[in-house]
Amino acid sequence: LALAADRASDKTRPQVVALLYVMFLVGMGLAALTFGFLLADFTKLKLIQVVQGAAVVTLLLNIIALWKQEKLLPTPKKDFEKKGEDFLSTLGLFIKTGGGGSLLLVVFFGTLALSMQDILLEPYGGEVLKLSVSATTNLTALWVFGALLGLIIAASLLKEKRRGPIKAIVLAIFVAIIGFCCVILSDPMNIVLLYFIGAVFIGLGTGLFAVATLIIAMTLPISKRAGRGLVLGSWGAAQATAAGLGIGLGGILNDITRLLLSGGDLVLASENPAFSYLVVYHLEILLLFFTLVLLGPLSQYLSSIKLENKDNNRFGFSEIPT
16 A cells, blocks of 8 residues: 555545555455355365465465565665654654544444454354355355445545545445344344345445545645655554454354353353354444444544545546556
8 A cells, every 4th residue: 555655646546546446356356256166066175275275376476466566766875874753653643643543443443343244254154044165155256246336336425525435434334234234134034135135235335444444544634754654554554453353353252152152041042053143243233333433533633624635536447557
């Protein structure tokens, strides 16, 4: 992101975000469809082979992708002699002043809420809804389809620079809540289609949320001490940390709930294999509502400042810098 921000101008930066995110989603979707095809005739040995093959392909693709991306530029000796500001103090200044702290809180808790289901949707489909491994693997492709829809919606909402990103985040949160409700109701109503619709809605909310918060990070006014790289790095750190914690907590809470109920007095709950999953899904909905509360201070700050890129009301693939 920092490399893209350096290469793009203020005018073309939204188009760069669109390109990066679409490439990310297309790669994830193609991988999911490939895994679903390879695991159609599922065996444990084939699963191990697919994982090993994916690791090798990932290594090769990363080497290709990184090749000559950054050119080494000669650095004047005087630049090495300059004493820069302490990183922690600069980061603290960014968090305490302006909308930095509010943005990072929204990114962290929103991403946490949207990530806890990541490791649970597929086993939920297999254990509760009795779907095949191939069918649940294709969930990622549906999630990508929803995220691409979110990107298209963002193209419309983000034309309004001041309120557009906030509207996009609010819409993303409510769409994701609807998605979780669909997944929750798919078991008691015995409608598998609701499960797949829920995955699309969760993907749509996740994509819209990520793009909207990233656009805010790329358009926040920056100071001489807190440059664009620090802002984008903070956004990435908050999102990556929350995603990692969310995936871990989702699995841990599911296992702990199942362990507590296995020998407890809640016989009816323990007999339902979906109960431990539903605990996590309901917690995610609660965290999404909490993210709405955190959105208030960020919205007030964005209303009080003059955002960058005011002359650019387009969000798409046009004018992408080569």
